[in-house]
Amino acid sequence: MSSSWLQQQRHPGYEEESLRRVAEQLPCREPQAGMLLSLMGEPKHFSLPCIFIYGHRASGKSHVVNVLLKELEMPHATVSGAECISATLLFQQVLLSFFGEDAVGALPRSPSLSDFVRVYKQRCSRATAEQTRYIVLEKAELLRDMDANLLSALARLQELVEDNVSVLLLSELVWDTFRPNTGCLEPLLLHFPEYTKAELHQILSRDSHPTYSADFYASYIHILLGVFYAVCRDLRELRHLAALNFTKFCEPVGEGKATESDTHKLWRHVEPHLKKAMQTVYLREVSSLEWEKMQEVEMEASPLRGLSAHSHVELPFYSKFLLIAAYLASYNPARTDKRFFVKHHGKIKKTNFLKKNEKTSNHLLGPKPFPLDRMLAIFYSVVDSRVAPTASIFSQISSLVTLQLLTQVSHADQLDAPKYKCAVSMDFICAISRTVNFDIIKYLYDFL
Structure with missing residues (x-):
């Protein structure tokens, strides 16, 4: 990590220790984090008014943004489009994060966009920010179901409130599906590509079990990706599957029937369990503990082993x-x-x-x-x-x-x-x- 692209940027205004901590938390995402940090600029300088970050699910968008903002202690408000189902809730969340409850109380019961801009300008004139404020809107595609002019206003919020504020829109969709018919200030686009198989292996191998060696867990992840990578690239889902099936993989080692180097024997043991888990990818019909108990009962009682619950x-x-x-x-x-x-x-x-x-x-x-x-x-x-x-x-x-x-x-x-x-x-x-x-x-x- 010491030679990462992120640390080589030498961003003025940020301590080397902070950048080192950021790099350690963002494996395989140093280029995107470094690019985003360079777009933000120095703390006291005006940043871009709007940055649109897009990519597939579980490609690290929210994680990279949150780590940068928290570790480098940048003032920010994080709003989820799934939670703020109306523009009123969005306005309240932003004002609460930046200016406290008094600013929320200054809003009328059903505030319009002009009410939000007015209250924001009043509050920021009292407390001038020493560095850029950032508004992070996760699941930004849900903004399209709100007021027609809301997205256009957020894209040029820096101009409307006359403050050093930058809006980060995070979405799984491309910008072409957002662009309003009435026109909009074009944000700067930043794409997060899917993790490659090698990158997934590197990230998942970091979750090694304390009882076993890191090489043993890395070999398990290699087997897991060999089975699931063709049908699932979601990091969160793969991490769940890895935790769910690891006990079955290391079972022969715990019983003394195999050693950590007996890869073939361990593969033969875990293969039927991984095949059965293939039918539960992205499904959460039961909890992981209940699923494991059902699996054990089926393997003992059913004559048709390895089949699905159907x-x-x-x-x-x-x-x-x-x-x-x-x-x-x-x-x-x-x-x-x-x-x-x-x-x-x-x-x-x-x-x-x-x-x-x-x-x-x-x-x-x-x-x-x-x-x-x-x-x-x-x-x-x-x-x-x-x-x-x-x-x-x-x-x-x-x-x-x-x-x-x-x-x-x-x-x-x-x-x-x-x-x-x-x-x-x-x-x-x-x-x-x-x-x-x-x-x-x-x-x-x-x-x-």
């Missing part, structure tokens, strides 16, 4: 065939239906049936949406016409959607041709197929 849902007989039909429609190309499900399809040349350069498995590409008519045609074929189309069949489709085994991808008001996607795993559908004596592998295009 495996234990008891489905009606025809609902199982509907789910099988949905899985086949999701993972088989539509052009293969004639070969699989039409009894007297005639001769089909294999060269026409298989694409010459088709190398990617449909299971790797994920489920494809399909129309309801196609699923029902496959359903009536696999149940061998033992059921007539009734309202009960359609109600069971709705039940499968409610259970989140099927996902409706078309709009709810599209009644003529609704489209669905199957949302269950390969292991789950194989378990369902065994309960009705249906060999689903024979009907899957990827396994020909």
Whole structure:
């Protein structure tokens, strides 16, 4: 950290010790922090009136800004668009942070923008700031639902209140989605890119467990990212997953069945737990402690190990065939239906049936949406016409959607041709197929 880009800036007015503490708290974000600090300038100089900071969720935007403002002791007001649901609450929060409760009391009950500017100018004339004041607006995209002129006024607040104040807008959206039709002072844009895999590894490895060595925890993070990085880049979610599954990873070491260097044995032990955790990414249906207890009970009692919790849902007989039909429609190309499900399809040349350069498995590409008519045609074929189309069949489709085994991808008001996607795993559908004596592998295009 001693050679970080942030420390090399040599910002006048800031102590070296303060910059060193900032650099230690912002791993892999020194360039963005240094750029932001250079835009802010020296403490007593006027800063830019408005800076728009954008980037994906959990890319370090709020963390970098808060660390800079707190460690360098800059006067600031932090306001969340999710908490301040009206302009009145926003005005009150800013005045309270800068001037205290007396300034809030000077506002009328339903203050307008001009009331806020008037009170702000009165208060700052009494207490001139020795350095720039900063207003940090998190989740700034919610400002678009407030007064039409509010965003334009915040962008040029420095001019309106005649004070050394700078507004920092933080958002996951780009500026083009903000720009008002009536015109607005263009802020300076600062982008926070997503963390790379190497950066995530460096950051997560800092959370090493005190009982185990840092290298052991770093190897665990390497395994974790190998599983989850393709589907999740959110630092907070990955940190949660790392804490949730670490006890399972080090369990053989604690029982004396393996050492910290037995990476392969530890991987084999934790692999089924990581696969199951893949189905809970971004979900918080239960707490982490409850999820871990459920996992232990399932591993001991269930004969179908490694399956999702949906495996234990008891489905009606025809609902199982509907789910099988949905899985086949999701993972088989539509052009293969004639070969699989039409009894007297005639001769089909294999060269026409298989694409010459088709190398990617449909299971790797994920489920494809399909129309309801196609699923029902496959359903009536696999149940061998033992059921007539009734309202009960359609109600069971709705039940499968409610259970989140099927996902409706078309709009709810599209009644003529609704489209669905199957949302269950390969292991789950194989378990369902065994309960009705249906060999689903024979009907899957990827396994020909």
